[in-house]
Amino acid sequence: MISTPPPPALLMSPAERRRWLISLWRYGVPALASVLFLVLMLAPVPVSLPAMPHLALMGVLAWAMLQPGLMPPWVAFLIGMLADLLFGQPLGVNATLFALATGAMRMASRAFGRHGPGFDWMLVAAVLLGVALTTAPLMALAGQPTEVLPLLWQWLTSVVAWPLVARTCAAVQRRLAASAPQWRHG
Numbered sequence: 001m002i003s004t005p006p007p008p009a010l011l012m013s014p015a016e017r018r019r020w021l022i023s024l025w026r027y028g029v030p031a032l033a034s035v036l037f038l039v040l041m042l043a044p045v046p047v048s049l050p051a052m053p054h055l056a057l058m059g060v061l062a063w064a065m066l067q068p069g070l071m072p073p074w075v076a077f078l079i080g081m082l083a084d085l086l087f088g089q090p091l092g093v094n095a096t097l098f099a100l101a102t103g104a105m106r107m108a109s110r111a112f113g114r115h116g117p118g119f120d121w122m123l124v125a126a127v128l129l130g131v132a133l134t135t136a137p138l139m140a141l142a143g144q145p146t147e148v149l150p151l152l153w154q155w156l157t158s159v160v161a162w163p164l165v166a167r168t169c170a171a172v173q174r175r176l177a178a179s180a181p182q183w184r185h186g
Helices: 014-040 055-066 073-087 093-112 117-141 148-179
Strands: none
Touching: 014 055, 014 073, 014 148, 055 073, 055 093, 055 117, 055 148, 073 093, 093 117, 117 148
């Protein structure tokens, strides 16, 4: 009887294994970047309107397009849970919406393949609008009814801010790709 081969880590020298373990931090970059966007959303905005774009969700969507393998729906769900905790919303509202939006973005990427930035912008605007219109019923279901108008203001600011978020995530993606030749698209 032939035994199964040992895992590749056992075939590595200790120096190679250390180098490989240290290089694993790259796989957490999309989630960490989205969490940083989430923390940035906590910054005070000196405007009377709800003008803060949904940076965390846009970061999740950008990484779902750039590296879909590194931003699966369950990671988006965890980031959404953190958003629920930080914003004081009912637990599960943002988590559900982040996971659904990530799934929608991944399905759209598979369905439409490669496309330009204008198409991406329209796709993200549609997904963000779906999230904004779904937030109010989910909040009402959780016992905290919310008006739709502030959510539409946030949608509008998010659509305007999308190019900045997309360029930021793409710059991080390019930097990671330059630092590791084996870094591949999701």
